[in-house]
Amino acid sequence: xxxxxxxxxxxxxxxxxxxxxxxxxxxxxxxxxxxxxxxxxxxxxxxxxxxxxxxxxxxxxxxxxxxxxxxxxxxxxxxxxxxxxxxxxxxxxxxxxxxxxxxxxxxxxxxxxxxxxxxxxxxxxxxxxxxxxxxxxxxxxxxxxxxxxxxxxxxxxxxxxxxxxxxxxxxxxxxxxxxxxxxxxxxxxxxxxxxxxxxxxxxxxxxxxxxxxxxxxx
Numbered sequence: 366x367x368x369x370x371x372x373x374x375x376x377x378x379x380x381x382x383x384x385x386x387x388x389x390x391x392x393x394x395x396x397x398x399x400x401x402x403x404x405x406x407x408x409x410x411x412x413x414x415x416x417x418x419x420x421x422x423x424x425x426x427x428x429x430x431x432x433x434x435x436x437x438x439x440x441x442x443x444x445x446x447x448x449x450x451x452x453x454x455x456x457x458x459x460x461x462x463x464x465x466x467x468x469x470x471x472x473x474x475x476x477x478x479x480x481x482x483x484x485x486x487x488x489x490x491x492x493x494x495x496x497x498x499x500x501x502x503x504x505x506x507x508x509x510x511x512x513x514x515x516x517x518x519x520x521x522x523x524x525x526x527x528x529x530x531x532x533x534x535x536x537x538x539x540x541x542x543x544x545x546x547x548x549x550x551x552x553x554x555x556x557x558x559x560x561x562x563x564x565x566x567x568x569x570x571x572x573x574x575x576x577x578x579x580x581x582x583x
Contacts, residue, residue: 375416390483393485420438420514428521438515469489482496
């Protein structure tokens with residue numbers, strides 16, 4: 366990635382700065398797609414006009430680079446907040462509503478109220494702060510990219526801990542996503558407590574168990 370690409374990530378923030386706004390908050394999540402583990406949402410306000418070299422959508426960065434940038438972001442940020450939405454809440458609310466609730470919670474928990482919020486894709490009509498939802502915002506806005514790095518690094522670290530607790534599933538490698546290894550482990554061992562029961566590849570095992578339980582009662 367060249368410097369010009371990096372600078373282009375600040376275009377939206379620059380336009381808001383030109384309108385006299387200074388406290389710009391980026392919001393993003395990590396973990397909408399996995400079959401296991403929590404959804405993690407981050408909100409982050411970077412200092413106006415700060416340039417962090419190498420910042421980008423977390424998915425485009427190596428794990429090592431994400432970790433380096435994470436340390437810089439938490440050190441330099443005016444305010445940031447990281448929220449966990451449990452797999453049980455994802456099952457109860459569905460992933461769309463869980464993402465929305467997590468984003469609103471992260472924003473409202475910030476120690477500093479933003480002037481404007483930039484959100485990766487999710488419309489937040491309930492938010493009482495001026496805001497803009499941007500498709501692929503984590504690849505287009507530095508503030509959202511910063512939030513995506515905070516969320517991704519935090520979730521990855523959590524799933525590595527879950528790999529120790531539930532070693533049969535390979536969480537350290539795939540972080541809960543539906544890889545071949547993960548699906549094979551599900552077939553062999555069945556779901557563990559951090560699996561999302563409503564997700565199709567996982568739900569079939571609960572449905573199968575329910576059918577067996579009903580047969581036993583007949």
